[in-house]
Amino acid sequence: MTLPDAIRLTEVLLALALLQQSLEHLRGFRDERALFLARAVLCGLVLLGFASPWPLVAMAGLSLLILYRFQGPYNGGSDRMGLLSLWCLTLASLAPSTPLKELFFGYLGAQLVLSYFISGWVKVVNPEWRSGRALRDVFQFSAYPVAESLRPLANRPRLLTIMSWAVMGFELLFPIAMLTKPTLIAALVVAGTFHLANACLFGLNRFFWTWLSVYPAILWLQGRLVH
């Protein structure tokens, strides 16, 4: 995948992810509706490729107003990754030279690798994650399961310990998948399935779309680093 193709594909996928979030906010308060209606229009312009890169630049500016409105991210990690992607794409699109474009876009791909590895590291150094207890707590009493019918999963400690180690193992080994294109594609399929499961079990739909939208950046970065 060439750099312009990868950047354009990431732009399109991010615009779709941000459009999905913006539409959800249109049922909110008046000030939210104004901010997110503006963002939905800008997403449409990015999708159409109209007046590039200015709609992207405007979206980056608007992201600061949205951060101010909520005094931080609305949806934690998924908003942070969306912001990172938006700003990297904006800087890459404004950069005057190819090496600078590669630097900004490559940084996005590198952050995606780190997002998995650091997430795995934080878990593996925690004894509660290693014993499966942390995941049991999630199902037993946290606010995250989308349905009460999921809470009995807390009574299956062996399954949850296996699931905990599967998640930690995958996240920690993710950087190794960068060695070849086929292993990276396989890892991204597994990661996408993981985000899909989180969307279904914990209602984290924004993580699914946001992380998926950054996959072209990591695919490009792998090709750039290895070849």
Added chain:
Amino acid sequence: MAARLPWNPLWNESLFLVSLAERLIDDPTAHSEDEIFKRIAADLARGPEGAEGWLAFRLVFVAREDDTISREVLFEAAPRALAGIGVR
């Protein structure tokens, strides 16, 4: 479950409320308290008979201590008149 993928605004608002509750404990600001009041009041106003009177909320945090689950009230908001809370 698949329907949550493209459209899950209420759940995402619930997760934002969880974030606001955590912020109120870790780094209290008027913004976090105002937002929680506003979102509860808006939810009550959407009910069949609307709502009037006063509104207060408290934050109960649940944690595990060895094999028991403990609940602790870490924040109690002073009551506010519903009429004075903007819900639009």
